[in-house]
Amino acid sequence: MESYQINSISQAHQAMGLPAPKHPLVTVVQTKDFDTKLDFNGVKVINNLYQITLKQLGCGNLFYGKNSYDYEEGTLVFTSPGQVTRFEGDMSAQESDEGWTLAFHPDLIRKSTLSDKIDTYSFFNYDVNEALHLSEEELATIEGLLDKIVKEYSQNLDKHSQNLILSNIELLLDYCTRFYDRQFYTRTNLNTDIVSKFERLIKAFYQTEMVHEVGIPNVQYFANELNFSSNYLSDLLKKETGKSAQEHIHLFLIERAKNTLLNSKQSISEIGYALGFEYPQHFSNLFKAKTGMSPSEFRSLN
Numbered sequence: 467m468e469s470y471q472i473n474s475i476s477q478a479h480q481a482m483g484l485p486a487p488k489h490p491l492v493t494v495v496q497t498k499d500f501d502t503k504l505d506f507n508g509v510k511v512i513n514n515l516y517q518i519t520l521k522q523l524g525c526g527n528l529f530y531g532k533n534s535y536d537y538e539e540g541t542l543v544f545t546s547p548g549q550v551t552r553f554e555g556d557m558s559a560q561e562s563d564e565g566w567t568l569a570f571h572p573d574l575i576r577k578s579t580l581s582d583k584i585d586t587y588s589f590f591n592y593d594v595n596e597a598l599h600l601s602e603e604e605l606a607t608i609e610g611l612l613d614k615i616v617k618e619y620s621q622n623l624d625k626h627s628q629n630l631i632l633s634n635i636e637l638l639l640d641y642c643t644r645f646y647d648r649q650f651y652t653r654t655n656l657n658t659d660i661v662s663k664f665e666r667l668i669k670a671f672y673q674t675e676m677v678h679e680v681g682i683p684n685v686q687y688f689a690n691e692l693n694f695s696s697n698y699l700s701d702l703l704k705k706e707t708g709k710s711a712q713e714h715i716h717l718f719l720i721e722r723a724k725n726t727l728l729n730s731k732q733s734i735s736e737i738g739y740a741l742g743f744e745y746p747q748h749f750s751n752l753f754k755a756k757t758g759m760s761p762s763e764f765r766s767l768n
Contacts, residue, residue: 469510478515478569489619491574492631494612497565514547516572516590518638520565520605521597531595535653540565540605542598542642546590547572568612570635580636587639588697589646596698604645611638650705657706660692664703664711667691668718672741682719682742685711720756723749727765734761 472478475487483501487493497519521530521541530541545551575581584590589598600608614634618627650657671683680687688711689696700711709717719741726737738749753761 468508469512471512471514473514475515475569475571478513489623489631490571492568492570492615492619492635494566494568494616497567511551513545513549513551514572515569516547516584517545517567517569518642519543519545519567520608522564529595530597530599532597532599533653533656535656536599536649537601537604538599539602540600542600542608543594544587544590544592544598544642566612568615568635568638575632575635578632580632583636587643588701589642591695591697593695593698595693596695598642598646598649600645604641607641608638611641646701647705650702654706657702660699660702661706663692664688664699664714665718668715672718672722677740677742680742681744683715685715688715716752716756720753723753723761724757724764727761728768737761 470481472481475490475493479485479487479493479495481502482495482499484495484499519542521543530543532538532541575584589596611634615631615638618631618634621627667688668683671677671687676683685696685700689699692699694702696711703714704710707714723737723741726732726740730737732740734750735746738746741749743749743752750760753759753764757764759767
Protein backbone atom coordinates (compact mmCIF):
# COMPACT_ATOMS: atom_id res chain seq x y z
CA MET A 467 0.00 0.00 0.00
CA GLU A 468 1.27 3.47 -0.91
CA SER A 469 2.06 5.69 2.07
CA TYR A 470 2.50 9.43 2.56
CA GLN A 471 4.11 11.10 5.59
CA ILE A 472 3.25 14.56 6.87
CA ASN A 473 6.14 15.82 9.02
CA SER A 474 5.57 19.58 9.08
CA ILE A 475 2.88 22.25 8.92
CA SER A 476 4.22 23.37 5.53
CA GLN A 477 3.94 19.84 4.17
CA ALA A 478 0.37 19.59 5.49
CA HIS A 479 -0.55 22.82 3.68
CA GLN A 480 1.03 21.55 0.46
CA ALA A 481 -0.86 18.26 0.70
CA MET A 482 -4.17 20.09 1.12
CA GLY A 483 -3.46 22.61 -1.67
CA LEU A 484 -3.28 25.54 0.73
CA PRO A 485 -1.01 28.63 0.68
CA ALA A 486 2.14 28.62 2.81
CA PRO A 487 1.34 28.71 6.56
CA LYS A 488 1.69 31.92 8.57
CA HIS A 489 3.49 30.06 11.38
CA PRO A 490 5.88 27.13 10.88
CA LEU A 491 4.59 25.11 13.84
CA VAL A 492 0.84 25.77 14.15
CA THR A 493 -2.09 26.35 11.82
CA VAL A 494 -5.87 26.48 11.67
CA VAL A 495 -7.39 25.62 8.30
CA GLN A 496 -10.97 25.47 7.02
CA THR A 497 -12.00 22.18 5.40
CA LYS A 498 -13.86 24.01 2.60
CA ASP A 499 -10.54 25.60 1.54
CA PHE A 500 -8.89 22.24 0.84
CA ASP A 501 -7.87 22.00 -2.82
CA THR A 502 -5.62 18.99 -2.87
CA LYS A 503 -4.13 17.90 -6.17
CA LEU A 504 -2.86 14.66 -4.64
CA ASP A 505 -4.79 11.43 -4.99
CA PHE A 506 -5.16 10.06 -1.45
CA ASN A 507 -7.64 7.34 -2.38
CA GLY A 508 -6.37 4.14 -0.74
CA VAL A 509 -3.21 5.86 0.52
CA LYS A 510 -1.92 5.30 4.06
CA VAL A 511 -1.19 8.76 5.51
CA ILE A 512 1.17 8.93 8.50
CA ASN A 513 0.56 12.23 10.27
CA ASN A 514 3.33 13.36 12.63
CA LEU A 515 1.43 16.37 13.96
CA TYR A 516 -1.07 16.87 16.76
CA GLN A 517 -4.42 17.49 15.13
CA ILE A 518 -7.94 18.45 16.24
CA THR A 519 -10.59 18.35 13.52
CA LEU A 520 -14.18 19.56 13.64
CA LYS A 521 -16.65 17.57 11.58
CA GLN A 522 -20.08 19.08 11.05
CA LEU A 523 -23.41 17.27 10.74
CA GLY A 524 -23.72 15.03 7.73
CA CYS A 525 -20.17 13.69 8.12
CA GLY A 526 -21.36 10.21 9.08
CA ASN A 527 -22.57 10.29 12.67
CA LEU A 528 -22.52 6.51 13.03
CA PHE A 529 -18.88 6.39 11.96
CA TYR A 530 -17.99 9.02 14.57
CA GLY A 531 -19.80 7.20 17.35
CA LYS A 532 -22.75 9.54 17.85
CA ASN A 533 -25.79 8.20 19.69
CA SER A 534 -29.04 9.49 21.15
CA TYR A 535 -27.30 10.81 24.29
CA ASP A 536 -25.14 13.26 22.35
CA TYR A 537 -25.24 16.86 21.11
CA GLU A 538 -25.29 17.57 17.38
CA GLU A 539 -23.58 20.92 16.74
CA GLY A 540 -20.21 19.45 15.80
CA THR A 541 -17.88 16.51 16.32
CA LEU A 542 -14.22 16.78 17.37
CA VAL A 543 -11.71 14.13 16.37
CA PHE A 544 -8.20 14.09 17.89
CA THR A 545 -5.02 12.53 16.51
CA SER A 546 -1.48 12.44 17.88
CA PRO A 547 1.85 12.20 16.02
CA GLY A 548 2.45 8.85 14.36
CA GLN A 549 -1.19 7.91 13.86
CA VAL A 550 -2.12 6.39 10.53
CA THR A 551 -5.17 7.22 8.42
CA ARG A 552 -6.26 5.47 5.26
CA PHE A 553 -8.44 7.61 3.00
CA GLU A 554 -11.15 6.11 0.82
CA GLY A 555 -12.94 8.04 -1.90
CA ASP A 556 -12.50 11.52 -3.34
CA MET A 557 -11.00 14.06 -0.91
CA SER A 558 -12.57 16.90 -2.88
CA ALA A 559 -15.98 15.66 -1.72
CA GLN A 560 -15.12 17.05 1.69
CA GLU A 561 -14.81 20.64 0.46
CA SER A 562 -18.42 21.39 1.37
CA ASP A 563 -17.71 20.49 5.00
CA GLU A 564 -17.89 23.57 7.21
CA GLY A 565 -15.40 22.07 9.62
CA TRP A 566 -11.83 23.04 10.44
CA THR A 567 -8.54 21.57 11.64
CA LEU A 568 -6.11 22.85 14.28
CA ALA A 569 -2.70 21.26 13.76
CA PHE A 570 0.52 21.84 15.66
CA HIS A 571 3.99 20.33 15.50
CA PRO A 572 5.46 18.62 18.61
CA ASP A 573 8.29 21.18 18.51
CA LEU A 574 5.77 23.93 19.33
CA ILE A 575 5.26 22.53 22.83
CA ARG A 576 8.61 20.82 23.40
CA LYS A 577 10.06 23.36 25.88
CA SER A 578 6.77 24.29 27.53
CA THR A 579 4.74 23.00 30.47
CA LEU A 580 2.24 21.69 27.91
CA SER A 581 4.87 19.18 26.80
CA ASP A 582 4.74 17.58 30.26
CA LYS A 583 0.94 17.65 30.26
CA ILE A 584 0.11 16.56 26.71
CA ASP A 585 0.01 12.83 27.52
CA THR A 586 -2.71 13.44 30.12
CA TYR A 587 -5.09 14.35 27.27
CA SER A 588 -5.84 10.69 26.58
CA PHE A 589 -8.42 11.56 23.90
CA PHE A 590 -5.54 12.08 21.45
CA ASN A 591 -5.36 8.27 21.41
CA TYR A 592 -9.07 7.54 21.16
CA ASP A 593 -10.46 5.89 18.05
CA VAL A 594 -12.45 8.00 15.57
CA ASN A 595 -15.73 6.42 16.73
CA GLU A 596 -15.00 7.77 20.24
CA ALA A 597 -15.18 11.37 19.08
CA LEU A 598 -16.41 14.33 21.15
CA HIS A 599 -19.89 15.65 20.26
CA LEU A 600 -20.40 19.32 21.11
CA SER A 601 -23.33 21.52 22.02
CA GLU A 602 -23.71 24.95 20.41
CA GLU A 603 -22.33 26.65 23.52
CA GLU A 604 -19.37 24.26 23.76
CA LEU A 605 -18.54 24.75 20.10
CA ALA A 606 -18.62 28.53 20.56
CA THR A 607 -16.15 28.22 23.45
CA ILE A 608 -13.75 26.12 21.38
CA GLU A 609 -13.97 28.37 18.34
CA GLY A 610 -13.46 31.48 20.47
CA LEU A 611 -10.10 30.07 21.59
CA LEU A 612 -9.33 29.03 18.03
CA ASP A 613 -9.83 32.63 16.89
CA LYS A 614 -7.32 33.82 19.51
CA ILE A 615 -4.73 31.29 18.30
CA VAL A 616 -5.17 32.43 14.70
CA LYS A 617 -4.95 36.10 15.70
CA GLU A 618 -1.70 35.50 17.58
CA TYR A 619 0.14 33.73 14.78
CA SER A 620 -1.28 35.99 12.06
CA GLN A 621 0.18 39.24 13.44
CA ASN A 622 3.81 40.20 13.89
CA LEU A 623 5.33 37.73 16.34
CA ASP A 624 6.82 39.14 19.53
CA LYS A 625 8.15 37.70 22.80
CA HIS A 626 4.60 37.08 24.05
CA SER A 627 3.27 35.30 20.96
CA GLN A 628 4.57 31.79 21.72
CA ASN A 629 3.27 31.78 25.28
CA LEU A 630 -0.15 33.11 24.28
CA ILE A 631 -0.52 30.53 21.50
CA LEU A 632 0.44 27.72 23.89
CA SER A 633 -1.81 29.03 26.65
CA ASN A 634 -4.81 29.07 24.33
CA ILE A 635 -4.08 25.58 23.00
CA GLU A 636 -3.79 24.28 26.57
CA LEU A 637 -7.02 26.03 27.57
CA LEU A 638 -8.76 24.56 24.52
CA LEU A 639 -7.60 21.07 25.52
CA ASP A 640 -8.72 21.63 29.12
CA TYR A 641 -12.18 22.55 27.86
CA CYS A 642 -12.20 19.40 25.72
CA THR A 643 -11.44 17.41 28.86
CA ARG A 644 -14.42 19.05 30.58
CA PHE A 645 -16.69 18.39 27.61
CA TYR A 646 -15.60 14.73 27.42
CA ASP A 647 -16.46 14.43 31.14
CA ARG A 648 -19.90 15.83 30.33
CA GLN A 649 -20.25 13.31 27.47
CA PHE A 650 -19.31 10.40 29.75
CA TYR A 651 -21.86 11.67 32.26
CA THR A 652 -24.73 12.06 29.78
CA ARG A 653 -24.02 8.56 28.47
CA THR A 654 -24.13 7.06 31.97
CA ASN A 655 -26.93 4.55 31.20
CA LEU A 656 -25.05 3.28 28.17
CA ASN A 657 -21.76 3.23 30.08
CA THR A 658 -23.23 1.24 32.95
CA ASP A 659 -24.00 -1.53 30.47
CA ILE A 660 -20.40 -1.38 29.21
CA VAL A 661 -19.06 -1.69 32.78
CA SER A 662 -21.20 -4.80 33.28
CA LYS A 663 -20.01 -6.28 29.98
CA PHE A 664 -16.39 -5.59 30.93
CA GLU A 665 -16.78 -7.34 34.28
CA ARG A 666 -18.45 -10.33 32.59
CA LEU A 667 -15.61 -10.53 30.07
CA ILE A 668 -13.00 -10.76 32.85
CA LYS A 669 -14.91 -13.61 34.50
CA ALA A 670 -15.44 -15.37 31.17
CA PHE A 671 -11.73 -15.12 30.35
CA TYR A 672 -10.83 -17.09 33.47
CA GLN A 673 -13.44 -19.74 32.69
CA THR A 674 -11.57 -20.69 29.51
CA GLU A 675 -8.12 -22.06 28.75
CA MET A 676 -6.96 -18.68 27.40
CA VAL A 677 -5.21 -17.81 30.66
CA HIS A 678 -2.83 -20.73 30.04
CA GLU A 679 -2.23 -19.56 26.47
CA VAL A 680 -1.77 -15.80 26.88
CA GLY A 681 -1.33 -15.24 30.62
CA ILE A 682 -2.90 -12.27 32.40
CA PRO A 683 -5.19 -10.40 29.98
CA ASN A 684 -4.24 -6.79 29.26
CA VAL A 685 -6.52 -3.81 28.81
CA GLN A 686 -6.17 -3.97 25.02
CA TYR A 687 -7.66 -7.47 24.96
CA PHE A 688 -10.90 -6.32 26.61
CA ALA A 689 -10.95 -3.07 24.61
CA ASN A 690 -10.86 -5.11 21.39
CA GLU A 691 -13.69 -7.32 22.66
CA LEU A 692 -15.82 -4.22 23.38
CA ASN A 693 -14.78 -2.35 20.20
CA PHE A 694 -13.09 0.53 22.06
CA SER A 695 -9.59 1.92 22.21
CA SER A 696 -7.80 0.99 25.42
CA ASN A 697 -7.56 4.66 26.46
CA TYR A 698 -11.28 5.30 25.99
CA LEU A 699 -12.28 2.12 27.84
CA SER A 700 -10.03 2.97 30.76
CA ASP A 701 -11.31 6.56 30.93
CA LEU A 702 -14.92 5.37 30.72
CA LEU A 703 -14.41 2.93 33.60
CA LYS A 704 -12.60 5.57 35.64
CA LYS A 705 -15.50 8.00 35.24
CA GLU A 706 -18.13 5.37 36.08
CA THR A 707 -16.40 3.42 38.87
CA GLY A 708 -13.39 5.43 40.03
CA LYS A 709 -11.06 2.66 38.85
CA SER A 710 -9.18 2.30 35.56
CA ALA A 711 -9.40 -0.84 33.42
CA GLN A 712 -6.04 -2.03 34.77
CA GLU A 713 -7.22 -1.51 38.33
CA HIS A 714 -10.35 -3.56 37.63
CA ILE A 715 -8.22 -6.42 36.27
CA HIS A 716 -5.94 -6.32 39.32
CA LEU A 717 -8.93 -6.20 41.69
CA PHE A 718 -10.41 -9.29 40.03
CA LEU A 719 -7.06 -11.12 40.29
CA ILE A 720 -6.69 -10.29 43.98
CA GLU A 721 -10.25 -11.36 44.86
CA ARG A 722 -9.82 -14.60 42.94
CA ALA A 723 -6.47 -15.18 44.64
CA LYS A 724 -7.97 -14.59 48.10
CA ASN A 725 -10.71 -17.15 47.44
CA THR A 726 -8.21 -19.73 46.23
CA LEU A 727 -5.83 -19.09 49.13
CA LEU A 728 -8.61 -19.71 51.66
CA ASN A 729 -10.41 -22.56 49.91
CA SER A 730 -7.63 -24.72 48.50
CA LYS A 731 -4.31 -26.24 49.44
CA GLN A 732 -2.58 -25.07 46.27
CA SER A 733 0.87 -23.57 46.74
CA ILE A 734 1.47 -19.85 46.22
CA SER A 735 3.30 -20.66 42.99
CA GLU A 736 0.44 -22.82 41.69
CA ILE A 737 -2.08 -20.07 42.40
CA GLY A 738 0.09 -17.49 40.65
CA TYR A 739 0.49 -19.69 37.57
CA ALA A 740 -3.26 -20.43 37.50
CA LEU A 741 -3.96 -16.67 37.44
CA GLY A 742 -1.63 -16.20 34.48
CA PHE A 743 1.50 -14.88 36.18
CA GLU A 744 4.66 -16.02 34.45
CA TYR A 745 6.66 -15.76 37.67
CA PRO A 746 5.29 -16.45 41.19
CA GLN A 747 7.19 -13.46 42.58
CA HIS A 748 5.20 -11.12 40.33
CA PHE A 749 1.99 -12.52 41.82
CA SER A 750 3.30 -12.10 45.36
CA ASN A 751 4.44 -8.54 44.66
CA LEU A 752 1.04 -7.50 43.26
CA PHE A 753 -0.84 -9.20 46.08
CA LYS A 754 1.25 -7.42 48.72
CA ALA A 755 0.96 -4.07 46.93
CA LYS A 756 -2.85 -4.36 46.91
CA THR A 757 -3.46 -5.95 50.32
CA GLY A 758 -0.47 -4.95 52.44
CA MET A 759 0.52 -8.57 53.10
CA SER A 760 2.02 -11.47 51.20
CA PRO A 761 -0.19 -14.37 50.00
CA SER A 762 1.23 -16.67 52.67
CA GLU A 763 0.60 -14.07 55.40
CA PHE A 764 -3.00 -13.63 54.20
CA ARG A 765 -3.53 -17.40 54.24
CA SER A 766 -2.09 -17.85 57.74
CA LEU A 767 -4.08 -14.94 59.22
CA ASN A 768 -7.38 -16.23 57.84
